[in-house]
Structures are given as structure tokens and as C-alpha cells.
Amino acid sequence: MTHLTLYYGDSSVDEPIKRMLEAWSVDNPDITLKCESIHNDPTSAVRLGITDLPALVMENEVIAQGSPENWVVTLIHRMVLQD
Amino acid sequence: MEEIWNLRQVHLLQGLTPPQMDEVLRIMPVTSFRKNEYIFMAGDDADALYVVQVGTVKVAYVDLNGEEKILSIFQTGDIFGHLFLGKYRKRIGNAQALSDVVLCRLTETDFVNLIQRFPLIALNFIRHQADEHRESIARMHALMSMDAKHRLLGTLLSLARRYCCYESDWFTLPESLTQEDIANMTGLNRSTVSLLINELRRQNILGGTGRSLTVNRKAVEQILEDTGSEILE
Numbered sequence: 001m002t003h004l005t006l007y008y009g010d011s012s013v014d015e016p017i018k019r020m021l022e023a024w025s026v027d028n029p030d031i032t033l034k035c036e037s038i039h040n041d042p043t044s045a046v047r048l049g050i051t052d053l054p055a056l057v058m059e060n061e062v063i064a065q066g067s068p069e070n071w072v073v074t075l076i077h078r079m080v081l082q083d
Numbered sequence: 084m085e086e087i088w089n090l091r092q093v094h095l096l097q098g099l100t101p102p103q104m105d106e107v108l109r110i111m112p113v114t115s116f117r118k119n120e121y122i123f124m125a126g127d128d129a130d131a132l133y134v135v136q137v138g139t140v141k142v143a144y145v146d147l148n149g150e151e152k153i154l155s156i157f158q159t160g161d162i163f164g165h166l167f168l169g170k171y172r173k174r175i176g177n178a179q180a181l182s183d184v185v186l187c188r189l190t191e192t193d194f195v196n197l198i199q200r201f202p203l204i205a206l207n208f209i210r211h212q213a214d215e216h217r218e219s220i221a222r223m224h225a226l227m228s229m230d231a232k233h234r235l236l237g238t239l240l241s242l243a244r245r246y247c248c249y250e251s252d253w254f255t256l257p258e259s260l261t262q263e264d265i266a267n268m269t270g271l272n273r274s275t276v277s278l279l280i281n282e283l284r285r286q287n288i289l290g291g292t293g294r295s296l297t298v299n300r301k302a303v304e305q306i307l308e309d310t311g312s313e314i315l316e
Contacts, residue, residue: 009138009183010117011259038137042115042185046108046136051159053137053183067258067295 005034005057007041007050014054017068021056093134093160094211098203107197107204111187118259122164122178122186129167129174131190135159138184139257141264142176153267156181156242156260162211168194181259218244226270233310235279236303238269239289243300253290254298261294 006021008014018035025033038045038053045055048062055065056075064071096104113136116122122133125144133140135157142163143153154176157163164178168191189197198205218241225237243254266276280296283289288306290297 011182038183038185039115039117042113042136045115045185046113046187050137050185 001030003032005036006054007036007038007045008054009038017054017072095162095204095207097207103201110193111189113185114188115185116180118180118183120180123174124177125174127174129172131188132165133163134187135161136185136187139181139259140178140184141181142178144176151267153264231271231275232279234269236307239298240303243298252299252301254300256296258294
């Protein structure tokens with residue numbers, strides 16, 4: 001089981017990626033996804049080293065952050081291939 | 084240590100050990116602002132400085148004609164809101180979140196205590212102020228003496244210098260920074276900036292499409308050096 005947390009803000013690009021990852025996690029039972037607003041948990045954002053939003057965190061490690069078009073497809077492909 | 088905080092890229096804290104950084108963080112409360120929210124306004128009494136942990140912040144003022152003039156843009160690791168530490172205690176600009184931001188807030192008392200505890204922070208602060216001052220002089224020089232194209236390049240180089248990873252020739256501007264913002268920083272109008280950006284993209288001096296704008300730092304430096312416009316180095 002892989003636990004992922006998506007930290008998001010209010011930017012217009014954050015909502016589509018949130019919906020997309022939520023749908024993707026539903027289709028992948030080995031993935032659990034938690035979505036957390038940066039405003040509800042700013043301290044964790046600092047602690048984890050998040051410098052850009054949205055940010056995807058796996059096991060307390062930031063594995064991708066910033067413009068989703070730069071990372072989301074590659075990341076999902078990589079995780080699916082690893083499975 | 085249970086938690087390693089991401090402070091290595093904070094200019095103020097460079098050179099501190101992880102346990103020292105941990106100690107610093109205990110007195111730096113974290114706060115967040117949503118995109119477009121104001122952190123402080125011109126005329127406010129100032130009582131704290133901020134360190135950007137996530138996101139982009141714009142500090143600007145509105146002139147008598149109602150036009151916004153951007154004083155500076157701040158990103159992860161930057162310090163802002165510290166000008167009250169001199170004799171002028173009111174804010175001179177509005178600080179607005181250009182994206183969702185997470186900030187550490189440090190009061191004057193906390194800052195003084197930090198310096199007494201870690202004198203290296205005072206040295207880092209002086210170095211940061213010296214860089215800021217020099218960059219302001221370079222920007223002022225650019226605004227006073229150059230044509231539109233070189234003013235734009237001077238401003239972009241100033242941003243690239245502050246944030247660029249030196250292992251890469253290309254610097255990507257934050258997407259939250261609009262062409263309108265760049266126009267305000269350079270004293271040009273929006274359509275001139277748009278025309279110049281398109282021209283410079285064709286010359287491969289700038290890159291990216293749409294709102295994504297990248298800057299070939301070395302190419303820009305070369306142009307400014309060739310025209311005698313580069314005074315920073």
C-alpha cells in the first residue's frame with residue numbers, strides 16, 4: 001500500500017490535478033490518497049520542504065511539486081510500471 | 084531529530100547547523116495566505132519580517148495616478164518586510180500573495196534575540212541587504228539609462244540572478260508573475276513588454292510559451308555586457 005498526500009492551494013491549476021489524482025487512486029486500490037489544503041496545514045508544508053504547489057508527498061518525502069503538467073503523467077506512469 | 088526543516092535555502096539561516104535551525108524554527112511561527120490575499124498594506128505599522136517558505140509574494144505600491152509599481156518579487160527562501168528595522172516604521176508597500184504562500188513570521192524582538200543567540204544570522208542579513216542594495220542600484224541604472232529592450236532584459240536578469248540555479252543556463256519565471264507585473268517592474272506598458280518578449284523568444288534569448296517564460300541567463304548577461312549596460316559584476 002502506498003500512501004500519498006497532495007498538498008494544494010487555491011490556484012486554478014490545483015483543482016483539476018486534485019480531481020485527477022483522486023480518480024486515479026480510486027482505480028488503484030494499492031494507493032491511498034489524502035488531499036490537504038496548504039492553509040489547513042502550513043507547518044507540515046515547511047517541515048516537508050515543500051517550496052511549490054501543488055505538491056505530492058509519499059512517506060514524508062516530497063516526490064513532485066510545482067506545475068503538474070511537468071510531473072503528473074510521468075509520475076503516474078512510473079508508479080504504475082513499478083506495480 | 085524527528086523533523087528536518089527545509090531551511091537550507093533560506094538566506095538568513097545559511098551556515099547554521101540542523102540543530103541550530105531547529106532551535107530557530109521554534110520561535111518562527113508559520114502562517115499561510117491564499118492567492119491574492121494581502122499580507123500587509125502600505126501605511127500599516129510594521130512589527131515583523133517574513134521568510135517565504137512556499138510560493139511567491141509581490142510588494143508594490145500604487146502611485147498618484149493609480150498605477151501599481153512593483154518594488155520586488157519574493158520567492159522561497161527570501162526575506163521581506165524587514166525595512167521597518169531602520170527608523171521608518173510604517174509599511175511603504177502592499178505585500179500580496181501571487182500564489183498560495185506559506186510564510187514564517189519573525190517579530191523585531193524575536194529577530195534581535197536570534198542575532199544575540201546566533202551572530203551568523205546578523206552577517207547573513209548584512210550580506211542579503213548588500214546584495215539587495217546592489218541589485219536595486221543596477222535596476223535603477225537600467226530604468227534611468229536604457230532603452231525598453233535593455234530595461235526588460237535588465238529586470239529579467241535581476242530576477243534570474245536572485246533565483247536561478249547556477250548549474251542551469253535557463254531560468255523559469257514563476258507563472259504567477261504576469262506580463263503586466265513585468266511591465267510594472269520595468270516602467271513599460273504591457274503591449275511593449277509583450278512585443279519584446281515575442282521578439283526575444285524568436286531570438287532564443289527567452290523561451291517558453293503562453294504564461295510560461297524562461298530566460299537564457301547567459302545570453303542576457305552577454306547582451307547587457309556588450310552594450311555596457313551591465314554594472315552588477
